[in-house]
Amino acid sequence: MGLLTILKKMKQKEKEVRILMLGLDNAGKTTILKKFNGEDIDTISPTLGFNIKTLEHRGFKLNIWDVGGQKSLRSYWRNYFESTDALIWVVDSADRMRLSDCKKELHALLVEERLAGATLLVFANKQDLPGSLTAPEIREALDLNSIKTHHWLIQDCSAVTGENLLNGMDWVVNDIASRIFTMD
Amino acid sequence: MADWKGTIDVSHGMSDDHKPGVAERLQRREEERLATVRRRREEQDGLDDKVQESLQSFLEILKFERLSLEKSLAESSTLERSKLIDHFDSLSLRVQKLQRNVSESALFLPPYELKTAQNVIVLLQSKIQETRDQLLPKKKFTFSKKQNKNGSGFDSKHTKDVEKNLDLAISKSASTKSDDDLVVEFAACKFVDRTSETLQKNANEINQKDIALVNLSNCTVLLYGAPSAIHINKLNRCTIFCGPVPGSIFIRECIECTFVLACQQLRIHSTTNSEFYIHVTSKAIIEDCNKVKFAPYNWKYETLEEDYTATGLSKQRNNWDKVDDFNWLATGVHSPNWSVIPSPDRVTSWKI
Numbered sequence A: 001m002g003l004l005t006i007l008k009k010m011k012q013k014e015k016e017v018r019i020l021m022l023g024l025d026n027a028g029k030t031t032i033l034k035k036f037n038g039e040d041i042d043t044i045s046p047t048l049g050f051n052i053k054t055l056e057h058r059g060f061k062l063n064i065w066d067v068g069g070q071k072s073l074r075s076y077w078r079n080y081f082e083s084t085d086a087l088i089w090v091v092d093s094a095d096r097m098r099l100s101d102c103k104k105e106l107h108a109l110l111v112e113e114r115l116a117g118a119t120l121l122v123f124a125n126k127q128d129l130p131g132s133l134t135a136p137e138i139r140e141a142l143d144l145n146s147i148k149t150h151h152w153l154i155q156d157c158s159a160v161t162g163e164n165l166l167n168g169m170d171w172v173v174n175d176i177a178s179r180i181f182t183m184d
Numbered sequence B: 001m002a003d004w005k006g007t008i009d010v011s012h013g014m015s016d017d018h019k020p021g022v023a024e025r026l027q028r029r030e031e032e033r034l035a036t037v038r039r040r041r042e043e044q045d046g047l048d049d050k051v052q053e054s055l056q057s058f059l060e061i062l063k064f065e066r067l068s069l070e071k072s073l074a075e076s077s078t079l080e081r082s083k084l085i086d087h088f089d090s091l092s093l094r095v096q097k098l099q100r101n102v103s104e105s106a107l108f109l110p111p112y113e114l115k116t117a118q119n120v121i122v123l124l125q126s127k128i129q130e131t132r133d134q135l136l137p138k139k140k141f142t143f144s145k146k147q148n149k150n151g152s153g154f155d156s157k158h159t160k161d162v163e164k165n166l167d168l169a170i171s172k173s174a175s176t177k178s179d180d181d182l183v184v185e186f187a188a189c190k191f192v193d194r195t196s197e198t199l200q201k202n203a204n205e206i207n208q209k210d211i212a213l214v215n216l217s218n219c220t221v222l223l224y225g226a227p228s229a230i231h232i233n234k235l236n237r238c239t240i241f242c243g244p245v246p247g248s249i250f251i252r253e254c255i256e257c258t259f260v261l262a263c264q265q266l267r268i269h270s271t272t273n274s275e276f277y278i279h280v281t282s283k284a285i286i287e288d289c290n291k292v293k294f295a296p297y298n299w300k301y302e303t304l305e306e307d308y309t310a311t312g313l314s315k316q317r318n319n320w321d322k323v324d325d326f327n328w329l330a331t332g333v334h335s336p337n338w339s340v341i342p343s344p345d346r347v348t349s350w351k352i
Helices: A003-014 A029-036 A096-110 A135-141 A165-180 B002-011 B022-078 B081-105 B111-135 B156-164 B180-186 B304-311
Strands: A016-022 A050-057 A060-067 A086-092 A119-125 A152-156 B189-195 B198-202 B210-217 B220-224 B229-236 B239-252 B258-269 B272-280 B284-287 B290-296 B323-325 B338-340
Touching (some): A016 A165, A029 A060, A029 A165, A086 A165, A096 A135, A165 B081, B022 B111, B229 B258
Parallel strands (some): A016 A086, B189 B210, B210 B229, B220 B239, B229 B239, B239 B258, B258 B284, B272 B290, B290 B338
Antiparallel strands (some): A050 A060
């Protein structure tokens, strides 16, 4: 047993990962976080600042940081980049007017050195709205196929109904696990 | 050491006959102890060696990969265009592998080596991206309408299908359309580019749908029902009425408008000189707004109560006067950008 193996085992025991959740305002970040944590989503106000939740999921300890997406808060996003294992980018799939904004902000994040190597999950949220774009349409609109620097996946979901939130989180956890922890 | 042994010999001198092996046993024990110490020290050295070895091999791999990647990258310009995408993808993949190798080795790498390794990777990534952008300029993403839409032989149903089927083909030519056109083409339920009209939608048209109101001026919009969400953009001198919305309403760039809305979340951006008669169960927020005024929701229409029940929007909880201004984070001092409409100045009955 080499030193590396021992150290890996130690890290594995903690199984703690840090997830950063970003996206334009009104995307549904806080709603996703609260729904995933089984909390009431009817009283959520637009986030002024940030929320942190630590939850246990499949034996992993997830530290999820949900930072407000208002224009005036976006310049503070970079304060949260350090040691991020995964970035969850949340999109309001019914907000066709700001897709180009959304794309611009996402691609600006991906060149960030401190987010290099982080797993990227794109949640195409608000699929419960009949006028929402589908995941493949969002993929085109955000030009996700051009992303070569990160492992990424786009998942359609609805924070209101809770549909597919687990699928997305499972993928994130698996991807981080295969990268950082040696899976048994 | 010899003195110590001597002392023992002396103190046990009298009983030498009974315990002849004491000195030897002690001697043996001492040797064992020294052996253990020696073994431990060797093990420690071995570990250090291992770390040293891994470090050496890591640095060698890093150097080798860097050189070979740089070489492949330099060859990019000689490749055929059709092969370039695969070529760049494979390069990116190799850098990703290298990145993974670095993060795996991060545990035993000294800080300086780690930093150097990360720099090398970032540099490689940016070099690949640069070359890629040079040789394969990115195609612009745009929405485009099907060209044969106006052609003959299209029945109205078919046309509708075409409109509904979002044509997301990547096309270089149709990049002239602005973002607003996306709404014009695709949103199922909307009012766009209208002037001086009274626009109305009933419950069966809007319930549980998302609605877009874009580019209206001097209009009155009446939404008798409970849509799931509303996006409002670029309104001028309009009056908007809507039933309870269980989700969010998003307002941007409106001037001199009056809104009478009930919803769970309300976000107002870049709007000036406007009045809001609202029912908000969470909190309304404003950003880059000026001279916006608030009062409680007071619109009434026939099925209002039913719509409240159907949407589950709490009638009791109304935070119409708790507005967060994202440009005014000072606590204790009221934001200069918004105010409450004094009771006497409020509209009490709407003439529609």
